[in-house]
Amino acid sequence: MKEYNKILVVINPTTDHQAALDRAIDLAAKNNAEITAFLSIFDFSYEMTSILSSHEREAMRQGVIDQRTEWLKNLIQQTNHSGLTINIEVIWHNRPFESVINYAISEHCDLIVKSTHNHDKLKAVIFTPTDWHLMRKAPMPVLLVKEHDWPVKGKILCAVNVAAEDENQQNLNGKIIQHAKGLAENFSAEIHLVNGYPGTPVNLAIELPDFDANAYNDNLRMQHEQRVQYLAETYDIPLNNCHVQEGLPEDVIPDLATSLDAELVILGTVGRTGFSAALIGNTAEHVIDSLSCDLLALKPDGFKSPLAE
Known part of the structure; x- marks a missing residue:
């Protein structure tokens, strides 16, 4: 994992x-990094004031910016930033995520840090959160922060995908573990690997009378265990810290993170956009x-942001 030199922190305007x-301060202190506290603000009412001239509207906007600054x-000043x-x-x-990403790209930031909270599931489908x-x-x-401490000798959970053997996925798995090793060294943390594998398809058992569901499931689990253990041996991670469980990743990962009391989960994201997303x-x-x-989300090497195109 390369060191973080420039960290962009997304400020929440609703709380002190x-x-x-x-x-970000904890991370910067370990890397002697520079931090930018970034706040994107917008009030539609200022844009709708037709009785004001463009210069007056600009002055009002600047007044709000100055107040927030x-x-x-x-x-x-009240923060202990050492x-x-x-x-x-x-x-x-008017689009916070665009302003954050565009600034991070233009200033060559190594990491975006933002606090997060639970999203309303229905609204999240229609109005995608920042x-x-x-x-x-x-x-x-992108590091999404919740109210959970990073204790010394804590646990970092790497969610790896070994279902596919293609080179891109293997590289992403390696990137996830390398990031974890860098953070683990800085915070004296312990690294664990987690992988979820799908259960036996019900339709196979129904359509094929001679289908041995138990043998199929055992074979699938063994394949995943072997691949995860290979990753662990490659990156010098104890085999006892490998966790292969049946189930969907979105179920397996949080359950294990809770049982381990992990401080951080690292996983890869492919950047799906549009209707499918x-x-x-x-x-x-x-x-x-x-x-x-x-949660620390990593992109594959070579990923190009659609905002930069």
Whole structure:
């Protein structure tokens, strides 16, 4: 894992407690990194005021930006940031996720950090939250922070996908584990690997009278265990820290994270967009609401953000 040199923190304008900023400071202190506290604001009523001239509207917008900048300066002054450099960027933009990603790309940020909360499942299908947009479209890693400490000698859970043997997936698995090893070294944490495999398809047992469901299931589990153990041996992770369980990843990962009391889950996301994303989503999006700990989402090498095209 390369070191984080520039960390972009998405500020929550509705609260003085900034969990994402606290987490970014912890990470920056380990890497001597530079932090930018980023706030995107917008008020549609300022755009609808037809009696004002464009210069007057611009002055009103700038007034709001100045107020928020002062609020953010005071907030940072009250934070124990151990002498780290924390820059402030407040902009007026009607699509927060676009402003975050565009700024992160233009400033060559290595990591985006944002606090998160549970999403309303129905609304999330229709109105995709900023978190989901960031996971889908940001080319750099995205760390979504919840109210869970990162204790010394904690646990980092790497969600690996060994169902496919293609080179891209193998590279992504390696990227996930390498990130975990870098963080584990900084925070004296323990790395675990988790993999979920599908159960026996019911239709096969019904349509094929001679089909041995138990043998099929045992063989599938053995294949997944062997592949996960190979990953563990490659990256010098104890075999006792390998967890292969039957079930969907969005069920297996949160359950194991809870039982281990993990501080962080790291997984890969393919950046699905459009209609298929609205209906299906990504594993990361299904998992985040069920986790009580942080989630770090990584893109495959070579991923290009649709916003940069």
